[in-house]
Amino acid sequence: MVFGRRSDITRSTVKTFARVSRWLPAGACGLILALALPARAAEVGAVAQVAAAPALTAEAIGRRIEELGALEGLDEESRKRAVAAYEKAIEHLIAAERWKAEAAEFERLQAEAPALLERVRSESTAETKAPAVAENADLASLEQELAKVEAELSAARKLQDELEQERKHRSERRVEVPRKLAEVTQALQTLAQRFPDDAPAPSSEPALAEWVLSEARKRALAAEADAYQKEIFSYDARRELLAARVDQAARTVASLEARADEIRAAVAERRRVEAERSAREAISATEKVAGEHPLLVRLAAENAELATLRSGPEGLAERIAAAKKELAAAADTLARLSDRFEGVRRRAEAVGFTEAIGLLLRKQRAELPDIRERQLHIRLRQREIGRAQLRLVELEEQRTALFDPVARAEELVATADPPPASEEERRHLVEAVSELLEAKRNYISDLIADYDTYFVTLVDLDAKERELIERAQGYRAFIDEHVLWIRSGAVLGVATFRDLWPALVWIVSPRNLGELGEAVAVAIAVRPVGVGFVLIVWLCLFAYRGRLRQWLALRCERDRTRRDRTIVSTCASLAAAVLLAAPWPLLMLVAGWLPVAAEGAGGAYAGAVASGLARTGLSYLGIEIVRQLCRKDGPGVVYLGWSERATATLRRSLASLATLLLPAMFVVATLDAQSNEAWKNGLGRIAFVFSLIVLGAFARRLAGPSAGVLEGLGIRSRARWFQRLRGALPTLVVVPLALLAVFAAAGYGFAAVHLARKLEATVWAGLSLLIVDTLSLRWMIAARRQLAIRQAREARAAAAAKQAEGGTAAPEAAPVEEPAVDISAVNAQTRRLMRSFIVLGAGLWLWMIWSDVLPALRVFDRVELWTVSREVSEKVTSNGTVSYRTVTSNVPITLADLLEALIILVMTVVAGRNLPGFLEFTVLQRLPLDAGVRYALTSVSRYLISVIGGVLAFAAVGVSWAQVQWLVAAMTVGLGFGLQEIFANFVSGLIILLERPIRVGDTVTLGDVHGTVARIRIRATTIVDWDRKELIVPNKEFITGQLVNWTLSDQLLRVVVPVGIAYGSDTKLAERTLLDVACESSYVVDEPAPTVVFQNFGDSSLEFELRAYIASFDDYWHARHELRMRIDEAFRAAGIEIAFPQRDLHLRSVSGPIPVAVRE
Template identity: 40%
Template sequence: MILGIWAALALAGLPPLIADEPSAEKPPAEELSVEVVQNRLKEIEASQTLDDAAKGSLRELYQQAIQDIEAAKTWAASVKRSEEMVASAPDELAKVKSDLASLPRQSTVSIPETSLVQLEQSLSQKSTELTAIKNLLAELEAEPKRRAARRLEMPKLAATARERLTEVEAQLQALAAAADTSELVGAKRIALTARRRCLEQEALSYQTELKAYDQRAELLPLRRDLAAGQAALAEQELTKWREAVNRRRQRDAEDQLRRAKQEAQQAHPAIADLTRQNEELAQRRKDLAQLIVQTTAQLERANSQLAAIEDQFKRTRDKVDAVGQTNAIGLLLRKQRQTMPDVRSQSRNIRGRQPTIQECQLELLQLDDRRTDLADLEKQIQKELLVAGREAHVDNEYELEWAARRALETEKEYLDALIVDLNSYFDKLIDLDNAERQLTQKTEEYIEYIDERVLWIRSTSALDKESLHYLGQAAAWLIQPDSWLELAGCLFRDAGKDPFRAAPVALAFLLLLWGQRRLRSRLNDVGERAEMANCSRLVPTMEALGLTVALSCVVPAILWYLSWRLNAESATSVFCTAVAAGLTFTAGAYLVLDLLEKQCCRNGLADSHFGWPSSALRPVRHYVRIAKALVLPLFVVVVTIESQPNNRWSDSLGRVCFTVAMFASAILVQRALRPKGPVYQALLASRQEGWLVSFRLVWYPVAVLLPAALAVLALTGYYYAAQQLAVRMLAGSYLLLGLALARSLLLRWVLVRRRKLAIEHARQRRAAALAEAASAGNESGVTSVIPSANEPALDLATINVQTQRFIEYSLALTGLLGMWLVWVDVLPALRVLDKIGLWQAGSSAEWTSLADVSLAVLIFAMTLTAARNAPGLLEMALLQRLPLDAGFRYTINTVSRYLIVLVGILISCNLIGLSWHTVQWLVAAISVGLGFGLQEIFANFVSGLIILFERPVRVGDVVTVGETSGVISRIRMRATTITNWDRKEYIVPNKEFITGRLLNWTLSDKVNRVVVNVGIAYGSDTTLAADLILKIARQHPLILDEPAPRVTFEEFGASSLNYVLRCFLPDMENRLQVIHELHIAIDCEFRQAGIEIAFPQQGIHVRSIQADPQLLGQMLAGSMNAQNSDEEDDRQQRKRQVA
């Protein structure tokens, strides 16, 4: 075996394993093969003279040689294919030209008369053929782009291959010049030889491939034309086959229905239900055949639209990639954006089709169950015969059995046909649903692609002299008398066609105009009634709202009607269509502005119902009138010019009017909302702590500068972008005005509800007072507690705080959702910010873009807003409805606030590239530094967390820390606030509550004891005094029955008999009030009972004695000690009373 291997190596010109003499001859490359190298590799593995390291090196070289030999074969096959393509190009060209010339323009397929099953099989085959042809056409259409990219790539690849081939040649020459004949050198020579062969074939493959492309350059477009023609013919044939299938199905269904009706008429009365059921099955199949035809047409239409969208999207992307974002590309994108299918309509169709699909599935299951029952035909026959025998007398049972058998066999046949058709209908529905879903997805993707780019492309050049030239033409077209006469004629023709419609409309408009004065008078009356302090119904406000809408809708209704009739006229000119669009816009904008003006009028909604200050309403009315007279006509011209097809007129007159309108809007907003103006001051006064005040330095400049910025955009050529932003800015303004109106209406409703409750309570108090006075015989002394009309109205600040907060949150969420819907189409354009890289967090990390930073700032701002408002919303919406105490709810709110801030910071940092693995070393270093430098703050923070979770103190607890007693009002991150009895806030670090001593009066039990000391004079009835004190304590509503109150006779005092009342209260809220009421009640009861409350007494005895200085000093010292003792007793007694 070894001799055979050596012989093969000798024949291949390869060096033996152990060469005795050097051989400088190069092995012939053409004799290299995989088998030879593999044999050499096996011999190496079996060798006993080579160590493992040498074997590893040789193994690697030989394996690389095998890979290169295989690659050389692949390149050689590629060369062969290219040469065959070059050789066959003339013949294929002639054949394709011949096939293209003989290709018919119309399909001449003949549909044979056969069964429905065979027709459906042929239809399926034709559909498969069409799919194959379309796949081939798609490949041929993509081939030019692939070849172009390949032509750009192959010179570089060929140059690289030649360079590597030169290096390999140099290495082989160096090995040939060397005198080394070791096995390693031989293996290198084999590997280099195989590599040289591979590189030679690779370079040759590139050369032949380029040559094949040149030879077949004329063939490719002809093949594409031939495939397109074949696809068109195949589609025509498929349509004919589909129509044949539908005709055959309808004909079969009609035949079945006709036969079913005949059998029902001729059937035995006992089996009439069976034949009637067969007739229903046949009728269902006939209806189903028509549904299949309709669904098939919808499916073809959806597939056609999907193919068109995909093709158009592909071509557009190719153009953008090839040309870039030029003005021509911008015009193309805008036109395609206008012709996009309606995604909302497609979504509605998809949602509306789901019940039909479910019903179809259910019907299939029911039919399958019935078909399963008919599998045992004899059993069903006996069952029907049994039913027929019970219901009617049958003379000939054999005839009845035969009729039942025939009816059930017919039902079985109809069921089979119906199940097949219903499955076909179900498949069509599923295919249609999938096609429309793909169409919706592709349309949304295409729209998003356009929206991402179109705003950043100039729609026109900057305003210049040429634009002014076209401005004159546009103005002349707009004011041309003939066009307006044509418009009037169009309206008169429309009225003459249907006078019964025009006359009532005109009469309604005249009645509205005639009733304007009465409506205004009624609005004043309603406003005066709503201003009354005892107005407790929302009806006047809703009536005022209706009157305001009625007053404002007259002119918009006329404009909308004229626009509707102009669009309805079939022979409408371009001018009439453009004016109709302008009238439609005018109707909507005028309605909003007039509603705002009428709302702010005297005794209107804002004045009499919402309580807006009159000083702010007058400027609003003034600036709204200016906007209707100046800004609105300019926008009407813009919309009218935009609705005609001449883009140069739109870029001239339309752009000038748009710019002037935007600058005028900026000036009006600045004048209306200037910081020292009444409107601005009224807004700030109404929301002293809201976002309106917090962000006033943001929203005011934005409101003023945004219209001006849009005007500048239009002047510099970004007219389309300015228009789109202006439309959404206008829609956002409408939304804010609507939310303001809704807020005012809801707050008005809350106010009148609270006012109604207050009046009802006042009436109840008055009735109780009258009843009490009547029982006492003193009715004349009772006065009315019902507020009169001249009493001041309740302030909005007295509205229920929770309800108002719920309204604010609901409107805020509605506003956010509305703004999202308004601006969602523009958001894709912001993706351009993602292409602006700012920094790189690490060597291998992705770039942080401007979009990431903007999103991080937005999320951080939303985090701060959520941390401020979300706990309150959580408290109002959920926590108050749960059986939780106030302290636990405060803990949940605080922890949720911490979590919101933590999550927001983490997300924001992650967006800007500050992930944990990139900053963990920095966090560790900062933590160590802060741990030493701010250890007290960290200790207080951790103590605050312990307080929140362990809850040794809670919000609302009464505590004593040191010499300070009060109520826990807030638990913050660093310190806790105690509000003492003087309403002063005492700030205590959290650490004090954990490490120091703390007295919590209400930690586990809020029940507390009240001690009242009472002293009566000597000689009083002690038993009666004790009974009276105990009676007073038991009658008090706030004193607990268990533990029961107790009265004790404590001592015989110096001046009084001392009693002590000990009773218990459920909490600390009314402690001082209860002590006050007990003192007053005891004093009153003792007065009525003749019991004297003692007071300190001291008898002074004056005697004349011989003055002894020493004795006099002792007496004075004893007197002072006695006085000090009495004062100390008084202080101790007062302390006990306070406690």
């Protein structure tokens, strides 16, 4: 038999593995069968007998692959299978050698561990204290020593991080290796059962190849299992060594940090001393030249100014020291934060996210660095870095100008005023000036060195603080991802009520209240100006509350019947309502601020009460503002358009709500700010559930149809969904509160409180945006009213001027009435623009409120729903070269992906409804495009948004276009037959939008349908006829039928007015009269000029036609009416008779009576 040609890959693989096989062990495990030449069969087509199998080495298997080419009696398919099996066997042999190498390495590490441990211990014992900083060392040597120590510290920290990673890696491997070892053992046992060791070698070549492959795989699995065992033994043997190395690295880092701090302090002190010495020398030089030449005095003063820049409390030396201190503090904070992060993550991975881990996460979240404050520092520091860099450039330029002090001195002396009197005086002056210039150059060099140090320190501090912010954000995201899903306490039960009394006693304890009073006294003593200012403001608000209430009532009563109230008046009244609501909530906020201002003087109790008062005061302020807006005939009714019934109901309900809710909120917030978890989960949780019950009753009452509150607040007119959900709305508003109560009762109190606060902020945001929307609408109404009044006044003035030109006295002008503007009359585009801005603001506001909750939704990413096959990029490393290849892998689709798809669909619907309109009145209306083009662009953009949103939504759940294109094609064909009319209308609609035979606003005639195009939709087009009836015409009719577009390319339209005059009339006069009538008409254009045609001699009249052109079809009926009226008036004045149909009746005369016969 003759074998087929082998591939280049096989040939190169064989050569490579043949070289590797030299390192394979020989012996009993290496030889399976002896090599032998194949025997040929005597009969044609007989299968060749295999006398022996190849040795289990890569080289022997490679030779066997080569021999298969000359083996007869083996078909091509069997040969390919055998070659593939032999190649896989070579791969398993190489893998076995790799596992053996890893096992040998673990054995070596295990053997060396005792000696290394002894050496580490001896090094730790022999560690000596670093020498003290030399007192007489100069600044340059100290800076070099500091750079050396900082480099050693960086290397030590890197080693410490590597050891921590090694410890983390070992912890992970101690969990992973036993599992893998069990899997390998199971696979080895399964393979041994299929191919027993005592089974004879097969006789056929394909079976022999499979048998060799199984033996190679056995060897690889055995080597892998041995490597896993050696790895575990190695970890056990090196446990103490790793701990000792970690301790040694920590001691080294601590020692180097102390050494670096000591040198930094010495450098700062030495820099300060040198700066003060330079300043003293410069001042002394100034005193020496006092009374001498003015040039010397000026140069000495400049030197003194340069020298003093480095010294003093605001000098450069102090700024460098402060920046160094901030850099060290930022590095220390970053290191501690990283250690804390890694420690918490290791604990969570070891024991899971238990209640203890949750408590730790909540505490550490409160201790995270303030990211906003750090970001503010970075922005300020960027300015300081820019100033330092600019100052460096200026100093470099000054030093360059002084590269030759003597030459510069000659130039200055040559232009000195007064000039030297003699050559000797000039020579002495040049020497003195050159000395001062040399000193100035040295001062500038010192400043450049300090500024360079300052600049580098600021840059390092900026980078370190950015790294700290990034790490803090990562840690915060980690905490936010898990903390809400960790139980914070036990299920609400009988045991929960045992801690009620201690918590209540703690809140009202006289001792604690005394500490709170001491904290307030300390705050007043520490910040008397701020406390006094706030107290004066509060007293003014309280004292003038009655007058403010009277002013607001008078303003509302005056504006209630006025239509010309301005937006300023509205805002002033709303501000008055806010001031009326402010006194008592402001008192609570101030009471919550005072213990904080005391800087911890009141202890934990004062801080907890301060937090409770602050949170309760904010909620109370919101409730009071709404109550003041809901005053009888108050700002809500007068300015916001709320109904009197709704405001009265809401005001009474809010009073009851505040009485029950605010004390419970104070208890929840106060206990949430203290550290006793039992009190939080006891009294705090019960108060929280009680507050949710109160809120649920309040919300259900107001959302009910009988209350009419939501309708009275204008929500019904703003939301289409209101009518759809009106019946179920009371239940829907209670469901979130009930879920939070169940959540808290189940032990997730922290999560429930956190989500409740987010929900409260969302409600206040929605109410604020409702008020802003109403104010914007009122502003647009006022602006439109003012515009109408101005136009009416201009029209009145124009009429008066026209009468004055005619010589007649103008009648007394009637007062301009203020038009009553309805909300529906407000410009729709402006309303959409304002609504778009409000929706955008709502989105940003909601993002600010719920952004820290979003990481918790990553828990849905762990809920796998199904898997899909996707092509992913895989990193491959071969011979030190990194490459990427595309492989097909099963990717899980999780609940988070499904939620993402739903969000995309919702956003697509919202964007499809609003974005095209927003695009039209923000961009398209400012371009030189007519209405039809704008409508086509907005319609196409709506289709694109829908298509893109659908594609993204399907892609989010793993449905790509490549997977569904054939299904879509089949569905398209099927729907094309079943819904061909709908598809025909859809395609016709696209043709109409692209080809534009008709446009929105065009006047068209389609069959017996006449009217104006109002809308072009996917399936049909809406035409409004002259009777204002809307006719729905399928789009296909415009493409396949005969269409008349009166305003497609030219707006000009000819109007024909037929006129018949009596026989005997002056035709020339009639012609001139008709032309005069056309020229005097305001609707008739000059070009083309109007014409008169003598059309025919009729039965009873001379038939004329007046043919005139008008500007647009909108004037058609007005022009016909005006022309006929003017023709009648003009013909009457000219004596031209307009003929009417006449009949001549001829009676024939007869003689005698006419006989009449009557028959019955």
